[in-house]
Amino acid sequence: MIDQTWAERAAGSKLECEVNGKAVSAEITPSTRLLSVIREDLGLTGTKRSCEIGRCGACMVLVDGKPVNSCLTMAYQCSGKKITTIEGLAGEEMLHPVQQSFLEEGGYQCGYCTPGMIISVAAMLAENPKPSMEQIEEHMSGNLCRCTGYGGILRSIERAIERGGQSDDRG
Amino acid sequence: MLNRASSGSRWRERPDGRGKVTGELAYLTDRYAEGSLIGRILRSPHPFARIKSIDTEAAKAVPGVLAVLTHEDVPGVNRFGIVIQDQPVLCEDVVRYVGDAVAAVAAETDEAAERALGLIRVEYEVYETISSPEEALRPDGRKLHPDGNVLKHIQYSKGDVEEAFGRCAHIVEQTYKTPRQMHVYMETEGGLFVPEPDGRLTVYSPTQHGLKDRVQIANILAVPEENIRVLSSPIGGSFGGKDELNVQPYGALLAQRTGRPVRIHNSRAESVRAGIKRHPMTIRMKTGIDSAGRILAHKVSVLADTGAYATLGGEVLTNALENSLGCYVYENLEIEGKSVFTNNGVSGEFRGFGANQAIFALEGQMDRLAELSGIDPWKLRGINLRKENDPGAYGQEIYPTDGARQVWRAVLASSLKQEESRNRQDVIPDKPWIKTGYGSAIAMMGTGLGKGIPDPGGGRISLAPDGQIEVAFSYEEFGQGLLAALELMLIEHFGLFEEDLRLVIGDTDRVPESGSSTAARTTTMMWLALGKLVPEFKGKLFDAARERARLPSGQLTLGQGGIRLEDGTPVCTFAELAASGEPIVCEMSTAFPESPNGDFANRFLFVQAGTAVRVEVNELTGRVRLLDQYHAVAGGPVANPQGFLGQIEGASGMALGFTLTENAVMKDGRYAFGNLDAYLIPTIVDQSKSMRVEAIEEVPEGDPYGPRGIGEIGSVTLAPAIAQAIWNATGVRVSELPVDPALLQKSPQYLQEAVQPK
Ligand code: FES
Numbered sequence: 067m068i069d070q071t072w073a074e075r076a077a078g079s080k081l082e083c084e085v086n087g088k089a090v091s092a093e094i095t096p097s098t099r100l101l102s103v104i105r106e107d108l109g110l111t112g113t114k115r116s117c118e119i120g121r122c123g124a125c126m127v128l129v130d131g132k133p134v135n136s137c138l139t140m141a142y143q144c145s146g147k148k149i150t151t152i153e154g155l156a157g158e159e160m161l162h163p164v165q166q167s168f169l170e171e172g173g174y175q176c177g178y179c180t181p182g183m184i185i186s187v188a189a190m191l192a193e194n195p196k197p198s199m200e201q202i203e204e205h206m207s208g209n210l211c212r213c214t215g216y217g218g219i220l221r222s223i224e225r226a227i228e229r230g231g232q233s234d235d236r237g
Numbered sequence: 238m239l240n241r242a243s244s245g246s247r248w249r250e251r252p253d254g255r256g257k258v259t260g261e262l263a264y265l266t267d268r269y270a271e272g273s274l275i276g277r278i279l280r281s282p283h284p285f286a287r288i289k290s291i292d293t294e295a296a297k298a299v300p301g302v303l304a305v306l307t308h309e310d311v312p313g314v315n316r317f318g319i320v321i322q323d324q325p326v327l328c329e330d331v332v333r334y335v336g337d338a339v340a341a342v343a344a345e346t347d348e349a350a351e352r353a354l355g356l357i358r359v360e361y362e363v364y365e366t367i368s369s370p371e372e373a374l375r376p377d378g379r380k381l382h383p384d385g386n387v388l389k390h391i392q393y394s395k396g397d398v399e400e401a402f403g404r405c406a407h408i409v410e411q412t413y414k415t416p417r418q419m420h421v422y423m424e425t426e427g428g429l430f431v432p433e434p435d436g437r438l439t440v441y442s443p444t445q446h447g448l449k450d451r452v453q454i455a456n457i458l459a460v461p462e463e464n465i466r467v468l469s470s471p472i473g474g475s476f477g478g479k480d481e482l483n484v485q486p487y488g489a490l491l492a493q494r495t496g497r498p499v500r501i502h503n504s505r506a507e508s509v510r511a512g513i514k515r516h517p518m519t520i521r522m523k524t525g526i527d528s529a530g531r532i533l534a535h536k537v538s539v540l541a542d543t544g545a546y547a548t549l550g551g552e553v554l555t556n557a558l559e560n561s562l563g564c565y566v567y568e569n570l571e572i573e574g575k576s577v578f579t580n581n582g583v584s585g586e587f588r589g590f591g592a593n594q595a596i597f598a599l600e601g602q603m604d605r606l607a608e609l610s611g612i613d614p615w616k617l618r619g620i621n622l623r624k625e626n627d628p629g630a631y632g633q634e635i636y637p638t639d640g641a642r643q644v645w646r647a648v649l650a651s652s653l654k655q656e657e658s659r660n661r662q663d664v665i666p667d668k669p670w671i672k673t674g675y676g677s678a679i680a681m682m683g684t685g686l687g688k689g690i691p692d693p694g695g696g697r698i699s700l701a702p703d704g705q706i707e708v709a710f711s712y713e714e715f716g717q718g719l720l721a722a723l724e725l726m727l728i729e730h731f732g733l734f735e736e737d738l739r740l741v742i743g744d745t746d747r748v749p750e751s752g753s754s755t756a757a758r759t760t761t762m763m764w765l766a767l768g769k770l771v772p773e774f775k776g777k778l779f780d781a782a783r784e785r786a787r788l789p790s791g792q793l794t795l796g797q798g799g800i801r802l803e804d805g806t807p808v809c810t811f812a813e814l815a816a817s818g819e820p821i822v823c824e825m826s827t828a829f830p831e832s833p834n835g836d837f838a839n840r841f842l843f844v845q846a847g848t849a850v851r852v853e854v855n856e857l858t859g860r861v862r863l864l865d866q867y868h869a870v871a872g873g874p875v876a877n878p879q880g881f882l883g884q885i886e887g888a889s890g891m892a893l894g895f896t897l898t899e900n901a902v903m904k905d906g907r908y909a910f911g912n913l914d915a916y917l918i919p920t921i922v923d924q925s926k927s928m929r930v931e932a933i934e935e936v937p938e939g940d941p942y943g944p945r946g947i948g949e950i951g952s953v954t955l956a957p958a959i960a961q962a963i964w965n966a967t968g969v970r971v972s973e974l975p976v977d978p979a980l981l982q983k984s985p986q987y988l989q990e991a992v993q994p995k
């Protein structure tokens with residue numbers, strides 16, 4: 067026998083996880099996506115919404131250090147996980163080296179793909195600090211940009227590789 | 238070549254850069270106001286139908302639903318459109334495309350809004366879909382609009398083409414077809430609409446011209462314009478696609494009705510369904526040359542599918558026809574074009590504005606004529622190029638420009654062209670099905686809106702109470718780097734200091750009318766306006782400083798933070814000056830330069846681009862890869878090197894999609910796809926190869942116009958260059974875009990041999 071109404075089940079549960087180093091909790095239903103928790107509940111709008119089918123990468127965040135499309139990630143899957151959004155990437159005073167590289171090389175125009183793009187690059191370089199062009203292509207093909215023609219993005223990636231994780235230009 | 242190293246200190250961090258890389262910059266679709274409702278729109282399920290009845294009772298009864306609006310609830314004009322107001326805000330009797338809005342809902346939650354949409358009962362009498370311009374032109378066809386199915390018909394001729402064709406040594410006649418391209422701005426349409434305590438309404442929604450949206454929204458709401466404030470930047474991409482109103486009327490109506498803030502943010506599927514696209518065009522051209530290669534006659538006929546409503550369809554057609562002549566001189570001409578209403582969505586403004594389609598056809602003609610006559614394709618273009626003081630294509634007076642010859646020479650000297658002339662073929666021994674080829678193309682595009690559309694300019698510079706120098710324009714930042722170009726211009730050319738500046742755009746309460754951010758016009762307009770404003774403003778600052786410090790007349794200069802004597806001694810700070818007297822404000826208005834004569838299109842200021850490419854064709858898969866590209870762009874002094882490079886790279890990316898993969902396919906008035914999984918824009922893989930951009934900055938002596946707009950020209954030359962390269966590689970002529978891989982597939986020799994033994 068089904069002893070819960072639809073509404074009771076849907077009203078569901080609580081997500082407890084860590085976002086950008088802070089413990090958070092949010093009311094979720096079984097169909098809530100991570101993207102909506104981040105944007106709507108937490109107000110972290112640096113993570114963007116564009117296709118909602120996992121094609122464009124605008125919604126990319128790190129879950130336990132791995133890049134995922136938050137539009138495809140169910141919120142309940144994230145319980146107990148450490149999530150990093152673009153807002154949590156920079157240090158207290160310094161930009162993340164990938165952010166710094168995008169800034170210097172002009173790896174953005176409208177900027178709407180940029181947070182997702184930067185998250186993806188950061189994740190790639192964390193795993194492989196010196197990727198080949200083929201590896202870059204493979205890793206970045208899930209992030210669409212309509213403005214730049216990817217020229218500025220490729221220069222930013224190159225710069226970030228040169229930096230080797232250093233954000234400070236004087237360093 | 239244009240790059241970071243060659244730009245030196247002119248390569249700067251954009252003023253809007255930090256917010257973009259940190260994610261802190263809130264776009265208008267990121268805004269939220271306390272107590273916001275969700276706004277949703279019910280769109281027509283049919284491409285063409287009569288509305289028999291609309292019943293909203295059940296929808297209104299859904300808990301959490303605060304308003305369900307239909308045409309009966311529009312207090313003002315139930316129409317919008319940039320030039321012709323023919324698109325219903327909420328349809329009352331007829332729906333003309335699958336994105337047409339029939340009702341709008343505001344609710345506390347997404348779920349409630351969704352339920353309400355499902356409960357609105359609309360009865361339709363379905364009409365037969367008019368799914369092509371040809372069908373629309375049938376005399377017995379149903380009319381989409383009272384004046385019939387032709388939005389615009391243009392004809393122009395010079396000399397006698399028929400007689401001239403008789404004298405031609407070679408004639409090429411060909412029909413070209415181009416796709417319905419989608420803008421795919423990564424930020425879909427949306428915004429926040431907030432009723433203010435003082436009775437005004439604040440609209441936070443991306444557009445390319447906030448003041449123009451304000452007029453239209455005021456008309457729809459039946460309120461005075463001053464009661465509306467439109468905040469319209471930053472924008473997550475537009476490319477022409479957000480120039481026309483999209484969700485604004487609905488957000489504004491729902492906020493007005495409920496008295497609560499309303500948020501709307503289109504899903505990608507809704508954006509596909511309702512948003513405008515590039516005009517698909519069928520272009521017939523017949524072009525003849527004499528034995529020396531000179532064009533004697535050129536005949537053009539364009540048929541454009543403008544979809545259900547006018548928006549800028551007429552103007553796009555005008556520009557397509559102007560570009561069907563490119564940068565060549567003709568003895569005899571006959572051009573004709575029609576923009577026709579159909580039930581195929583709505584076509585409108587899109588980067589390149591009709592030039593992309595026309596140049597693909599025109600340059601295709603040149604390459605075919607070259608093949609026919611045995612003249613080298615680039616030489617054939619050189620023979621027919623206009624000269625510096627030649628009039629425009631329609632004989633109209635234009636500002637002298639030698640850009641066509643400049644980019645032509647630059648392409649000729651480029652390493653790609655050199656490589657081509659050495660006829661280097663990269664044959665991969667174990668992959669004989671990979672073929673490489675070279676191609677190039679040239680174009681010339683007018684900037685500004687041309688005849689028939691108001692083309693205002695102007696701006697304001699003032700000393701704010703806090704001592705910052707405020708520079709205000711009604712332009713928008715959708716990524717093109719307008720703010721960066723403006724800042725650099727103010728620093729380099731007008732001697733102001735970054736720290737003293739506050740750039741104000743995208744807020745109708747704070748900007749003067751400078752016209753729309755479109756048609757590659759803003760850079761020139763800012764240059765022209767500042768050229769007048771800054772000297773006047775400095776004069777006023779100096780007068781005020783002299784008065785304040787009781788200085789005799791004498792030379793003063795502007796330093797960082799304040800006014801100084803010639804020797805650098807500080808006189809006063811800007812803050813002191815601001816505190817001490819009358820407000821210091823300079824404002825001006827002007828119009829974009831227009832040709833004094835000419836029959837139509839009347840553009841005056843032109844930019845040119847030449848492009849050379851190398852491609853690889855895989856004859857097993859039919860896939861084409863762009864391996865190398867070179868672009869020479871003559872756009873006057875470079876306003877902002879990073880922006881210039883980015884604009885050409887980005888435009889080339891869009892053009893690559895237009896050429897190889899992008900087509901918003903429609904079947905019987907319905908889109909055959911709903912998202913980016915089936916509509917393919919280029920990825921990093923398609924664009925990771927070599928690309929070089931060269932800016933040709935030379936302008937006539939004493940040139941008053943400064944940097945020209947180069948935001949569009951980069952998108953028009955790539956398609957014909959690739960088409961020629963494909964022919965060069967495979968011998969197959971492409972006349973329809975996007976390139977159909979099946980056209981290029983060959984069954985390999987060994988397979989044929991296996992099937993048909995000798
Ligand atoms: S919004 Fe998640 S991939 Fe596009």
Ligand code: FES
Pocket residue numbers: 173174175176177178179180210211212213214423473474716
């Ligand atoms: S910068 Fe606009 S989509 Fe990438």
